[in-house]
Structures are given as C-alpha cells and as structure tokens.
Amino acid sequence: MNESSYVIETQGLTRRFGDLVAVDDLNLLVPKGCIYGFLGPNGCGKSTLIRMLTGLLRPSSGEATVLGLTLQGNEELLKSRIGYMTQKFSLYDNLTVLENMRFVAAIYGVKDKSRISTLLAQYDLEQQQKQLAGTMSGGQKQRLALACAIMHCPELLFLDEPTSAVDPQNRRDFWEHLFDLSENGTTILVSTHYMDEAERCHQLAILENGIKRADGTPRELMQSMGATVIEVTGNDLRSLKQKLTDIKAVISASQSGTRLRVLIDDSIAEPIKLLSPVCQQYKLEIVRPSLEDVFVTSTGGRHVG
Numbered sequence: 001m002n003e004s005s006y007v008i009e010t011q012g013l014t015r016r017f018g019d020l021v022a023v024d025d026l027n028l029l030v031p032k033g034c035i036y037g038f039l040g041p042n043g044c045g046k047s048t049l050i051r052m053l054t055g056l057l058r059p060s061s062g063e064a065t066v067l068g069l070t071l072q073g074n075e076e077l078l079k080s081r082i083g084y085m086t087q088k089f090s091l092y093d094n095l096t097v098l099e100n101m102r103f104v105a106a107i108y109g110v111k112d113k114s115r116i117s118t119l120l121a122q123y124d125l126e127q128q129q130k131q132l133a134g135t136m137s138g139g140q141k142q143r144l145a146l147a148c149a150i151m152h153c154p155e156l157l158f159l160d161e162p163t164s165a166v167d168p169q170n171r172r173d174f175w176e177h178l179f180d181l182s183e184n185g186t187t188i189l190v191s192t193h194y195m196d197e198a199e200r201c202h203q204l205a206i207l208e209n210g211i212k213r214a215d216g217t218p219r220e221l222m223q224s225m226g227a228t229v230i231e232v233t234g235n236d237l238r239s240l241k242q243k244l245t246d247i248k249a250v251i252s253a254s255q256s257g258t259r260l261r262v263l264i265d266d267s268i269a270e271p272i273k274l275l276s277p278v279c280q281q282y283k284l285e286i287v288r289p290s291l292e293d294v295f296v297t298s299t300g301g302r303h304v305g
C-alpha cells in the first residue's frame with residue numbers, strides 16, 4: 001500500500017498528563033475508506049487519542065499525519081475536512097432539530113441549500129425537525145449528532161463511543177448509516193468498549209493503558225491470538241473456574257450461564273488433555289475464538305472475570 005492510501009499515520013504519538021501517560025508511543029496506519037475501531041476499557045486513552053487526531057489536543061511527542069497533512073500547524077485546514085461526534089451530546093438542547101442543523105451548517109459555511117433537507121430525510125428526522133433537541137430520545141439525538149457531524153461532507157469522521165447511550169436496535173440502525181458513509185468513501189474512526197461494535201469494524205486496534213496491544217482485521221486478530229478456546233459445560237462452575245485458573249497455561253476462564261469459556265496458551269498441543277484431569281464430570285469442546293477472547297488474551301485477561 002503506498003503512502004497516500006493511508007488517511008492517518010502516526011509514529012510514536014504520545015500524550016502525558018503529569019506523570020500519567022494517556023497515549024503511549026502509538027504507531028497507527030488507517031487506510032482510506034476504512035471503518036477503524038479503537039477498542040478498550042474506560043480510561044485506556046481512546047478520547048485522548050481522538051482529541052489529538054482532531055487537532056484539539058497537542059501531543060506531548062511523536063508525529064501524526066492526517067489526510068496527508070502534518071497535524072501540527074494544519075489544525076484549521078483540517079477542521080473543514082474532518083467531522084467529530086463527541087462522547088456527550090454536544091448540540092443545543094434548547095434549540096430545535098432544524099435550528100441546530102442550521103447553526104452547524106452556518107459554522108461550516110455549507111452553501112448547498114438542500115443539504116439539511118437531505119440529511120433530515122436520510123436520518124429519519126423529518127417529523128422531529130421542530131422538536132427541541134433536549135426532548136428527543138437517545139436514538140434520535142444520536143442520529144441528529146451524526147447528521148450534524150457530517151453536515152460539511154467530511155472525508156474523515158471521528159466518533160467517540162457513539163452508541164453508549166442507545167439500545168441494541170438503535171445501535172444496529174446507527175451502524176447501517178456508518179456502512180453507507182463508508183461505502184461512499186468516508187473514512188471512519190470509532191472508539192468503543194462494545195465487542196459487537198468492534199466486530200463490525202474493518203480494522204481495529206486494541207488499547208490498554210494508552211498502549212496498542214494488537215491491531216488488524218477482526219478475523220486476523222482472532223486467527224493470531226495465540227490461544228485455544230475450550231467451552232466447558234456442566235454444574236458447579238464457580239469452584240471449577242478456580243481450579244482451572246490455577247493451571248499455568250490457562251490464560252483466563254469466564255462464566256456465561258452454564259458454560260465456562262477457557263482460554264489456553266496455544267503452545268499446548270493437546271489442550272483438552274490438559275483440562276481433563278480437573279474436568280471429569282464436564283463436557284469439553286474446542287470452539288471458535290471471538291473478539292472478546294482476543295481482547296482478553298491481548299490485555300492479559302485483566303478485564304474479564
């Protein structure tokens with residue numbers, strides 16, 4: 001892939017707050033037209049990274065190129081080419097949907113008179129256009145926020161945990177809009193701590209304590225995670241879990257209903273044999289890895305119980 005195929009390139013990007021390193025020596029390549037996810041728990045540095053890449057926060061050190069421009073010194077130029085949907089609803093609660101949209105259109109100097117009506121129709125907001133934004137449901141607010149973030153047809157769109165306040169149906173609908181934008185050439189960076197959301201990304205980076213632990217397509221990450229997944233079915237899983245986690249090659253064991261999902265280091269050639277002595281009353285089955293398994297292995301099993 002040549003240089004211009006990447007919309008974002010960072011080298012050693014770092015941001016410190018006092019002694020805390022919020023983003024640590026990050027190297028990132030985001031291909032054009034891709035939906036790229038940052039997956040990580042609260043506080044791992046997702047918002048700090050997005051704020052740096054949008055030019056709102058100065059890096060402590062390192063380099064970043066965004067849309068072919070060095071970030072430092074080009075913040076203003078970039079503003080017209082990028083969109084940003086913040087974690088919190090950042091529009092005016094006491095303005096109507098239409099007033100909010102007109103305001104955003106004016107800020108970005110959008111000349112196209114039909115842009116607002118196109119977005120109202122696309123984002124199913126026509127019925128709400130005279131409603132105060134503050135009185136809308138979570139899903140409607142989120143659609144309005146997205147419509148406003150893309151008012152000026154940005155080439156690159158940043159979404160910071162866009163679906164944390166909405167139900168699964170609204171989350172699915174929201175992702176349909178993201179796929180439409182991506183099909184039309186918009187590159188999208190989305191931060192999330194939801195596995196299902198991360199699985200929809202074309203590529204993603206797993207972050208922990210500001211450090212990139214792994215990156216690639218969800219499929220690549222699952223194929224190369226370095227662990228075998230065994231599902232254990234039976235009763236009294238709580239005490240079994242303790243026995244299993246005492247085995248050195250067991251990376252983690254997490255319960256879901258009547259099953260334990262056990263991750264075993266893939267240097268073990270016969271993982272079922274390894275577990276059999278403590279699992280005599282149980283059914284053992286090797287299953288396909290999920291993105292959550294990748295997350296657990298790349299963060300050393302520290303975030304899932």
Ligand SMILES: Nc1ncnc2c1ncn2[C@@H]1O[C@H](COP(=O)(O)OP(=O)(O)OP(=O)(O)O)[C@@H](O)[C@H]1O
Pocket residue numbers: 017020022040041042043044045046047048049161
């Ligand atoms: N302005 C600031 N001053 C001091 N510390 C900060 C500042 N902004 C962020 N941090 C710290 O940097 C770390 C990363 O925060 P950040 O908001 O980037 O994480 P996040 O992954 O986006 O988390 P969340 O999902 O909870 O927003 C946290 O420990 C946070 O407390």
